[in-house]
Amino acid sequence: MLQNGYVVWEGSSLIDGSPIVLILTGFVNPTSNRKTGRQLQSWILSQNYVPTYAAKHGLDNSICGNCPLKLSKTGSCYVNLLTPNNIYRSYIAGNYPKFSEKELALLQHYRYPLRIGSYGDPTAVPLEVWEAIILASGKHTGYTHRYQNCDLRWQEYLMASVETEADAKQAQNQGWRTFRIITPDAPLSDNEILCRHTEDDRIQCETCLLCNGKSSKPNIADKVHGLNWKVSNFLKYLESKSN
Numbered sequence: 738m739l740q741n742g743y744v745v746w747e748g749s750s751l752i753d754g755s756p757i758v759l760i761l762t763g764f765v766n767p768t769s770n771r772k773t774g775r776q777l778q779s780w781i782l783s784q785n786y787v788p789t790y791a792a793k794h795g796l797d798n799s800i801c802g803n804c805p806l807k808l809s810k811t812g813s814c815y816v817n818l819l820t821p822n823n824i825y826r827s828y829i830a831g832n833y834p835k836f837s838e839k840e841l842a843l844l845q846h847y848r849y850p851l852r853i854g855s856y857g858d859p860t861a862v863p864l865e866v867w868e869a870i871i872l873a874s875g876k877h878t879g880y881t882h883r884y885q886n887c888d889l890r891w892q893e894y895l896m897a898s899v900e901t902e903a904d905a906k907q908a909q910n911q912g913w914r915t916f917r918i919i920t921p922d923a924p925l926s927d928n929e930i931l932c933r934h935t936e937d938d939r940i941q942c943e944t945c946l947l948c949n950g951k952s953s954k955p956n957i958a959d960k961v962h963g964l965n966w967k968v969s970n971f972l973k974y975l976e977s978k979s980n
């Protein structure tokens with residue numbers, strides 16, 4: 738019987754070598770995320786720590802690297818950690834079977850769209866692990882904050898996640914398409930368009946798929962959103978970068 742979630746891979750983080758896991762969910766119960774729509778969600782989690790504990794104590798290096806948005810840095814990461822917490826607990830309880838050729842064939846048949854990295858940086862997991870599911874899905878979106886440190890073959894599939902125009906330019910010069918978070922009143926750069934969902938909330942990533950890595954499509958910017966305290970931390974962070 739088809740399960741909602743599967744363990745795709747367990748191994749050493751490419752960031753720091755500690756044990757991490759890649760879990761895919763949404764096969765039976767699609768996510769309620771109004772922005773992404775019915776994309777399969779993928780979770781890169783430490784095997785050793787509950788996500789909230791790891792985030793609070795800066796023990797999330799294995800999955801987030803040096804991302805400036807982490808709770809232990811600027812505290813502006815938009816991910817609500819309650820979901821990764823629940824997934825981690827289900828994983829520890831042994832509720833997720835191993836992803837097998839059977840599920841891969843299903844993915845290939847139904848072409849479920851995939852969100853690469855609902856939590857955690859995808860590049861912590863070897864590209865070869867991902868490629869099987871990315872190619873089977875055929876439709877994906879994804880982002881990395883590790884665009885300066887990761888395997889550049891990732892440019893094919895991921896957007897470089899940036900916060901300033903200068904960082905966007907630098908990443909673009911290195912061959913990345915970028916996804917930039919901006920303040921609500923900030924202008925777009927010449928080569929950017931606003932996230933389609935922000936423009937019209939009937940559009941979802943599931944069908945939009947603009948954030949799918951290297952192509953001649955424009956770069957994307959989106960207005961900062963989420964919990965007030967996270968938005969406020971993000972604005973402080975941007976201000977510190979401009980000084």
Ligand code: SF4
Nearest residue numbers: 932933942945947948
């Ligand atoms: S531009 Fe499209 S794919 Fe990218 S985040 Fe917005 S809705 Fe999703």
